[in-house]
Amino acid sequence: MVGGALLLAALALGGCSTSVADLPLFGNASDTHTKDAVGYLPVENLPPNRDEAAIAPDEQAQIKAELLAARDRQASAVARDAANSANPPNSNR
Numbered sequence: 001m002v003g004g005a006l007l008l009a010a011l012a013l014g015g016c017s018t019s020v021a022d023l024p025l026f027g028n029a030s031d032t033h034t035k036d037a038v039g040y041l042p043v044e045n046l047p048p049n050r051d052e053a054a055i056a057p058d059e060q061a062q063i064k065a066e067l068l069a070a071r072d073r074q075a076s077a078v079a080r081d082a083a084n085s086a087n088p089p090n091s092n093r
Contacts, residue, residue: 055063 053060
């Protein structure tokens, strides 16, 4: 029973790491085909550098200011929640 469970687990996990279509089950290794890499650029080919910035500097400054303001609002909300949980209201009145 345990041996069957181990065999089943090994087959299930082994199926995740190999592709059955790539295994040469019959014939020799010279019959196998290789996968072509059509549509993929080689690793060493980098895209050309941009002539202009993706975002204008004034837009970038505005986005940075908005993100900093959002961060500050979130930090103050967390601090306020922490202070409220540290000093719960007195409900014995």
